[in-house]
Amino acid sequence: MASNKVVKAEEIRKENALQALIVANNVSEAAETAGISRKTLYTYLNTDSDFLLAYRDAKREQLRAVSERMSEGATQATEYILSLISNEDAPPAIRLQASVKLLELYGKFRGYEGQINAAVLSATGNGLSFMGLSEPTSPL
Numbered sequence: 001m002a003s004n005k006v007v008k009a010e011e012i013r014k015e016n017a018l019q020a021l022i023v024a025n026n027v028s029e030a031a032e033t034a035g036i037s038r039k040t041l042y043t044y045l046n047t048d049s050d051f052l053l054a055y056r057d058a059k060r061e062q063l064r065a066v067s068e069r070m071s072e073g074a075t076q077a078t079e080y081i082l083s084l085i086s087n088e089d090a091p092p093a094i095r096l097q098a099s100v101k102l103l104e105l106y107g108k109f110r111g112y113e114g115q116i117n118a119a120v121l122s123a124t125g126n127g128l129s130f131m132g133l134s135e136p137t138s139p140l
Contacts, residue, residue, distance in 0.1 A: 017041055022058050
């Protein structure tokens with residue numbers, strides 16, 4: 001009966017440590033939050049495969065949730081930029097700047113950053129000067 005209480009207490013410590021690891025900035029902070037030593041927490045991570053697997057699964061889920069939120073924000077930002085571009089009441093400089101930014105971001109997303117930047121500079125030509133921008137200078 002006493003050994004069941006010890007096992008249960010250890011399970012609770014591990015669960016607290018796992019929850020602390022998920023939200024903490026580092027292992028020291030997680031250990032302090034969980035009320036255990038850093039050494040104990042490292043022991044869990046290095047010797048308990050179930051603990052490590054649960055930690056990796058929890059971090060993977062956390063990253064998935066963050067990625068999903070960022071995707072939602074990117075969609076909203078894109079819609080806003082597109083609304084600026086199509087707003088005929090917006091100053092031409094703002095519409096051009098929004099267009100350039102959209103092309104730059106799309107190029108980065110698709111891996112075409114260099115080609116997109118060159119195309120934008122070519123297409124806007126002297127239009128950069130009225131926005132307070134200038135042609136990039138070659139380092140050579």
